[in-house]
Amino acid sequence: MASQAMEDYLLAIYRLEDLGRRPGTGEVAQELGVSAASTTAMFKRLAQEGLVSYREYGGVSLSERGRALALGLIRRHRLAERFLTDLLDLPWEGVHEIADRLEHALPPEVIERFAGLLGEPRTCPHGHPIPTRDGRLPYIEVRPLGSVEVGETAVVALVEERDAALLRHLGELGLKPGARVRVVEREPFDGSMRLECDGREILVSGRVAGAVAVHA
Amino acid sequence: MASQAMEDYLLAIYRLEDLGRRPGTGEVAQELGVSAASTTAMFKRLAQEGLVSYREYGGVSLSERGRALALGLIRRHRLAERFLTDLLDLPWEGVHEIADRLEHALPPEVIERFAGLLGEPRTCPHGHPIPTRDGRLPYIEVRPLGSVEVGETAVVALVEERDAALLRHLGELGLKPGARVRVVEREPFDGSMRLECDGREILVSGRVAGAVAVHA
DNA sequence: CTCGATTTTTAGTCGAGTCTAAAACCGAGT
DNA sequence: ACTCGGTTTTAGACTCGACTAAAAATCGAG
Ligand SMILES: [Mn+2]
Ligand SMILES: [Mn+2]
Ligand SMILES: [Mn+2]
Ligand SMILES: [Mn+2]
Numbered sequence: 001m002a003s004q005a006m007e008d009y010l011l012a013i014y015r016l017e018d019l020g021r022r023p024g025t026g027e028v029a030q031e032l033g034v035s036a037a038s039t040t041a042m043f044k045r046l047a048q049e050g051l052v053s054y055r056e057y058g059g060v061s062l063s064e065r066g067r068a069l070a071l072g073l074i075r076r077h078r079l080a081e082r083f084l085t086d087l088l089d090l091p092w093e094g095v096h097e098i099a100d101r102l103e104h105a106l107p108p109e110v111i112e113r114f115a116g117l118l119g120e121p122r123t124c125p126h127g128h129p130i131p132t133r134d135g136r137l138p139y140i141e142v143r144p145l146g147s148v149e150v151g152e153t154a155v156v157a158l159v160e161e162r163d164a165a166l167l168r169h170l171g172e173l174g175l176k177p178g179a180r181v182r183v184v185e186r187e188p189f190d191g192s193m194r195l196e197c198d199g200r201e202i203l204v205s206g207r208v209a210g211a212v213a214v215h216a
Numbered sequence: 217m218a219s220q221a222m223e224d225y226l227l228a229i230y231r232l233e234d235l236g237r238r239p240g241t242g243e244v245a246q247e248l249g250v251s252a253a254s255t256t257a258m259f260k261r262l263a264q265e266g267l268v269s270y271r272e273y274g275g276v277s278l279s280e281r282g283r284a285l286a287l288g289l290i291r292r293h294r295l296a297e298r299f300l301t302d303l304l305d306l307p308w309e310g311v312h313e314i315a316d317r318l319e320h321a322l323p324p325e326v327i328e329r330f331a332g333l334l335g336e337p338r339t340c341p342h343g344h345p346i347p348t349r350d351g352r353l354p355y356i357e358v359r360p361l362g363s364v365e366v367g368e369t370a371v372v373a374l375v376e377e378r379d380a381a382l383l384r385h386l387g388e389l390g391l392k393p394g395a396r397v398r399v400v401e402r403e404p405f406d407g408s409m410r411l412e413c414d415g416r417e418i419l420v421s422g423r424v425a426g427a428v429a430v431h432a
Numbered sequence: 433c434t435c436g437a438t439t440t441t442t443a444g445t446c447g448a449g450t451c452t453a454a455a456a457c458c459g460a461g462t
Numbered sequence: 463a464c465t466c467g468g469t470t471t472t473a474g475a476c477t478c479g480a481c482t483a484a485a486a487a488t489c490g491a492g
Contacts, residue, residue: 105321
């Protein structure tokens with residue numbers, strides 16, 4: 001019913017809503033790397049299909065149906081990622097991009113088999129929660145790695161998953177969900193830190209630290 | 217490089233070439249359930265991309281590149297089917313349709329992992345050979361089930377895979393690749409047969425028998 | 433409250449892929 | 463060699479999704 005393009009817009013809108021705002025044309029356009037004019041056109045199509053409510057010059061918000069569709073897509077995406085890393089043993093920095101295509105092609109039967117085979121996982125390989133079959137998104141309380149004080153210990157909850165090079169670096173450092181880290185030193189000026197993780201000491205810049213969140 | 221639509225045309229052309237003819241506009245149109253006008257337009261696009269050679273009013277034939285692309289697609293399709301039945305335990309009558317979408321979305325890394333996990337299978341669940349990584353299609357010599365004489369024993373090689381209802385029926389009868397059958401009785405008029413298969417006697421119509429081939 | 437900057441929408445174009453209807457072509461049969 | 467029937471191509475239209483450039487609306491600073 002919804003085309004691949006429509007699904008990608010719904011996801012972008014969902015992500016922006018999730019950050020608190022009511023997304024406007026410009027934000028969605030930027031998120032998808034598409035022109036503002038294209039976005040206006042798509043907003044109308046989505047509104048026509050009842051997937052968003054759209055006010056001219058006023059942005060969009062997902063309807064119940066639109067949100068349900070977006071959550072289904074996220075479930076497909078994250079279960080696909082899990083499958084690719086856990087069962088196919090593909091590197092965690094590559095699976096996001098693959099899942100971005102598979103999420104549009106995997107039918108429900110396949111997705112639910114994945115869930116079964118993988119033991120109903122609750123998060124994707126990058127730590128983000130997987131929406132349940134009935135469309136609820138489990139909440140995970142996190143805080144920035146940068147907010148952990150010197151001497152404190154914390155457990156990595158999730159990492160930013162869009163930048164493959166960054167992910168590969170995090171993987172080499174051992175900064176994956178579930179890793180226990182202790183802050184050895186922190187530089188308030190630029191946010192860079194020295195951590196103990198997995199027995200060895202590692203150095204992370206403010207930018208890298210900003211891509212990691214720990215359990216609250 | 218090649219769109220999903222182009223890939224579907226290439227596959228249709230491949231299948232028709234495989235049957236011996238040089239496919240024309242009408243045949244390809246019918247195979248894909250599309251108008252002849254659309255097919256003419258696509259023939260031009262494919263020729264433009266160097267994937268087929270096209271003569272007006274004279275049909276098409278796959279170029280080296282076109283054939284390689286088609287064989288890659290068939291490899292993806294059949295390995296995906298194997299994966300869906302063997303690892304995900306989905307019914308063999310449903311996987312063809314799912315694979316028809318996945319074949320366009322699965323990247324090489326994933327396909328080769330499938331091949332590894334499944335032990336480099338040589339055929340899809342319906343018995344059709346899987347092209348090798350280097351683009352060769354293993355030849356399997358078969359003959360129609362209908363040509364087996366009364367009293368003879370034969371091993372099912374492959375079955376027609378496009379009709380889901382028929383496939384389900386074949387599955388219930390136990391007529392899957394590898395099954396050993398003995399012909400008990402044969403009605404020359406309409407080709408219907410009585411077979412012994414898996415210890416029990418089954419009755420197959422001429423049409424059903426026509427969907428099954430045995431090893432020569 | 434107004435003016436200028438920014439954002440959004442509109443207008444117009446494009447390519448891919450589809451359709452229908454009309455024209456052109458080809459090949460057989462007389 | 464003509465002609466008729468079927469096939470193929472052309473012509474013209476449509477949808478979806480994208481673009482650029484121009485117009486319109488909104489917002490913020492003075
Ligand atoms: Mn996507
Ligand atoms: Mn992820
Ligand atoms: Mn297909
Ligand atoms: Mn098959």
